[in-house]
Amino acid sequence: MKTLLIILITAFISVCSIQAQEKGSMVEYNNTEREIPLKNLQPNKPISRSLIPQVAHAYLYDKVVSVSLEEVTQTVTIKITKEATGETVYSQEYMNPAALSVNLTMQDSGIYYIKIVSDTISLEGEFIL
Template sequence: MKTLLIILITAFISVYSIQAQDNGSMVEYNNTEREIPLKNLQPNKPISRSIILQVAHAYLYNEVISVSFEEVMSTVTIKIIRESTGETVYSQEYMNPTVISVDLNLQDSGTYYIEIVSDEVCLEGEFIL
């Protein structure tokens, strides 16, 4: 009887230990690429009810923003703004971009905005670091 009790206690401790290890490592695996939804911010243009192809897509992965462009644009300005202070933490103009990466590892956690502006389009998205 004592042996059975010892085996059950050992099994319980082992299972509990494995579950605790799994819960601790979940933070590692939750660090996946997330798309940043971009909204068109051109107030002078009428709202179209048809299917509109997005000209750019933004993604966040490990505090790095990637912006990919579906069509060629001559010049594009990308700004990243901290919501709490309104401070522009990144601003750069690009010529004929296809894919752009912005490393935000040195920035504090919080809510940020990304603005993608060209002659043809003005997009904005919100994300959390």
């Protein structure tokens, strides 16, 4: 009888420990920087599959979107829209940027799209706030 009781207590502690770890990892995941995958949207050009690195990268940390550009471009337009309403929540043109940040703390949670457009690039990505 004692053996059965010990086995049940051990199983209970193990299950509680696993659930606590899962909840803790979700909190940690929400507070880490995540890359927003960007796709090339130039319809007249074929999709190239090469080892050339992407010219722009976007990251999300909390509710701040950071964009870094690998190449110097004269003007870059950043546009962020909300999927549910199609509303543009942010649109700005930048001159010669290397890196920039967009604060979306006033926006509701949901799915958003980011578009990065210049003379040489046209990229789009999807992210969840």
